[in-house]
Amino acid sequence: MLAALSFVPRFTLESSTALATVRPLPFQGDDAELTRALARQDRRARAALYERYAGYVEQLLVRTLGRDREVADALQTTFEIAFRDAHKIEDPRRLRAWLASTTVFVARGLLRKRKSHWLRFFAPEDVPELAWELDPVAAETARAVLRVLDRMPDEERLALTLRRVEEMDLKEVADALGVSLATVKRRLQSAEARFRMLAASEPALCARVAGEEER
Amino acid sequence: MSDPIEWLSKLRAPSSRGRVDEVRDRLERTGYRAAAPSVLARAAFGVAIAAAVLVAVLAWPRTEAPLALEVDGVPAVVGAEPATEEHGVELRFTDGTNVEVARRARLRVAELTPRGATLELAAGRVALDVRPRPHAQWSVWAGTVEVRVHGTRFSVERAEDGVQVEVERGLVEVRPDGAPSVWLHDGERYPAAVPVSTPSGPIRAPAHEPTHVDDAVDSETAPPRPLPRGAHATMPDRAPEIYALLVSDGRYADALARLDAQGVEHELGSLPASELVAVGDAARLGRRPREARAAYEALAARFPDASERSRASFALGRVCADALHDEACAIAAFRAVVERAPSSPLATDARGRLLEVLVAAERLDEARSVAASIVERDPDSPRLAAARALLGAP
Numbered sequence: 001m002l003a004a005l006s007f008v009p010r011f012t013l014e015s016s017t018a019l020a021t022v023r024p025l026p027f028q029g030d031d032a033e034l035t036r037a038l039a040r041q042d043r044r045a046r047a048a049l050y051e052r053y054a055g056y057v058e059q060l061l062v063r064t065l066g067r068d069r070e071v072a073d074a075l076q077t078t079f080e081i082a083f084r085d086a087h088k089i090e091d092p093r094r095l096r097a098w099l100a101s102t103t104v105f106v107a108r109g110l111l112r113k114r115k116s117h118w119l120r121f122f123a124p125e126d127v128p129e130l131a132w133e134l135d136p137v138a139a140e141t142a143r144a145v146l147r148v149l150d151r152m153p154d155e156e157r158l159a160l161t162l163r164r165v166e167e168m169d170l171k172e173v174a175d176a177l178g179v180s181l182a183t184v185k186r187r188l189q190s191a192e193a194r195f196r197m198l199a200a201s202e203p204a205l206c207a208r209v210a211g212e213e214e215r
Numbered sequence: 216m217s218d219p220i221e222w223l224s225k226l227r228a229p230s231s232r233g234r235v236d237e238v239r240d241r242l243e244r245t246g247y248r249a250a251a252p253s254v255l256a257r258a259a260f261g262v263a264i265a266a267a268v269l270v271a272v273l274a275w276p277r278t279e280a281p282l283a284l285e286v287d288g289v290p291a292v293v294g295a296e297p298a299t300e301e302h303g304v305e306l307r308f309t310d311g312t313n314v315e316v317a318r319r320a321r322l323r324v325a326e327l328t329p330r331g332a333t334l335e336l337a338a339g340r341v342a343l344d345v346r347p348r349p350h351a352q353w354s355v356w357a358g359t360v361e362v363r364v365h366g367t368r369f370s371v372e373r374a375e376d377g378v379q380v381e382v383e384r385g386l387v388e389v390r391p392d393g394a395p396s397v398w399l400h401d402g403e404r405y406p407a408a409v410p411v412s413t414p415s416g417p418i419r420a421p422a423h424e425p426t427h428v429d430d431a432v433d434s435e436t437a438p439p440r441p442l443p444r445g446a447h448a449t450m451p452d453r454a455p456e457i458y459a460l461l462v463s464d465g466r467y468a469d470a471l472a473r474l475d476a477q478g479v480e481h482e483l484g485s486l487p488a489s490e491l492v493a494v495g496d497a498a499r500l501g502r503r504p505r506e507a508r509a510a511y512e513a514l515a516a517r518f519p520d521a522s523e524r525s526r527a528s529f530a531l532g533r534v535c536a537d538a539l540h541d542e543a544c545a546i547a548a549f550r551a552v553v554e555r556a557p558s559s560p561l562a563t564d565a566r567g568r569l570l571e572v573l574v575a576a577e578r579l580d581e582a583r584s585v586a587a588s589i590v591e592r593d594p595d596s597p598r599l600a601a602a603r604a605l606l607g608a609p
Contacts, residue, residue, distance in 0.1 A: 041249075043246065043247050046242075046247035047242075047243075047247055050238075050239060050242060050247075054235045054238065054239065055235060058234060058235055071234060072234045072237055072238055072465070072468075073465060075234065075235070075238045076238045076241055076242065076465070077250065079238070079242060080242075080248065080249055080250035081249075081250045083247060083248070083249035083250065084249035084250040084251075141222065145219070145222050145223065148219075160223065161223070164220060164223035165223050192220055195219065195220060195223075196218075196219055196220065199219035205219055205222075
């Protein structure tokens, strides 16, 4: 009986019973193949794109938007745009970078529409954690860092978080923001100067700097 | 680590697997649909169609193009900030929506979309009469308070001491900064959701019947005024459906938060049939299958003849089969769909799912009976080959 069903090449059977549940086989292939399949509007490729990059895109959105309740919608929008525009990718090997720029495009649109600040929409339990020690001082330092980011212009905060939190290289940041390498360098320089200046007005950060310097 | 910049590399954003799963559900539901064409692509498409079929060009922008507006009869664009120093003005949108801007109020049209607009109120008072339409999306931002509109007549006033919203008719969602949404119905207001007709209320002024915000009244000093009545499009007779609106926007978490705040038992015992379906859908897609099952079962118990029964039964079958792994429940639910309307498209899907569940439960005699029905009635069913295989048919 199973043999009777197995002529369907794109599906697999999952069951120990006589009749199986029929499920599509997952997409196989690297990013370049995935990009080409997306350009053909292959639905399995779309599902595979989501499975492969949903976590990455979600992280990018949280870092750039901060506002939890909009992230799910932004995640959906990002992938819907990616499905629509995947045929425009010039270098199929740069799928991840292209997706990052699409994500930033969506985040920017929301930031423009949202006239409120970034950090304010974090519930207390949503405040990002620091990867270092989880003591109360570190937690307060984290909040202070976020407060500083909150006071920065959107474009500078985007550049800074992509570079320093996401740890993209300069070319990737430029691609994601859709600007030249020179512009990114200038923007990052300005953003870092502003961040240091604003950090100096945060008592929690000043105290930490002073403490480390004493040690 | 004395350079504060280095602390940034230590930030880790909160991740939510649930959020990723939720969006996967949404994409699966739409068949991994791509976004609508971009503005440029739409324009190019419009030009191409214009060359071929003039009628199509005339029809297409009405459904896809962003709304247009006039300020006191003069065409305006996104970014418009009507001058109100001398008198109030009226904004008319192409979907029939009107916005009355009081004298000295400062309003900016921040965005126009096919579904509505985003307005930013810096000061003063505006009164909106939003034409009810499916999926209409209108927002008024007053500082950090967002007022979402779902087809209604209401006013927003922003003063130094805060924001006030007053609803004459319909349903409005107020989203204050960092606080849960507040839903306002006919005659309610924010921040105190009490009827505006309360005699001692600070907002209500003596009744009168203007059709425009009075030019002569200084919005910065005069008390807010009641909205004009009687000359506007009517809302549907049925009660506003908050859960259905939230689900249609994909806001399952917000719908479930409201369900918890209102009380599951209370809501399932009092909501109308269509709202029970929406609650069930929100819970199903929000990964709370027990509440989903309870909502669908409440619908069946309270509204046995409702038109929503078949869809709710099918959804119940999915929840029981996929999330609760309760085969008996799933079989009963899918059978109910088939028995209510055996020739409907939903019955085709239900027979297919029923076949799967019966086979998984190793109830092969019943499965063969369903397989025979599929072979007989559902030539396009994706389970046709499986049904034939079970029957040993070619």
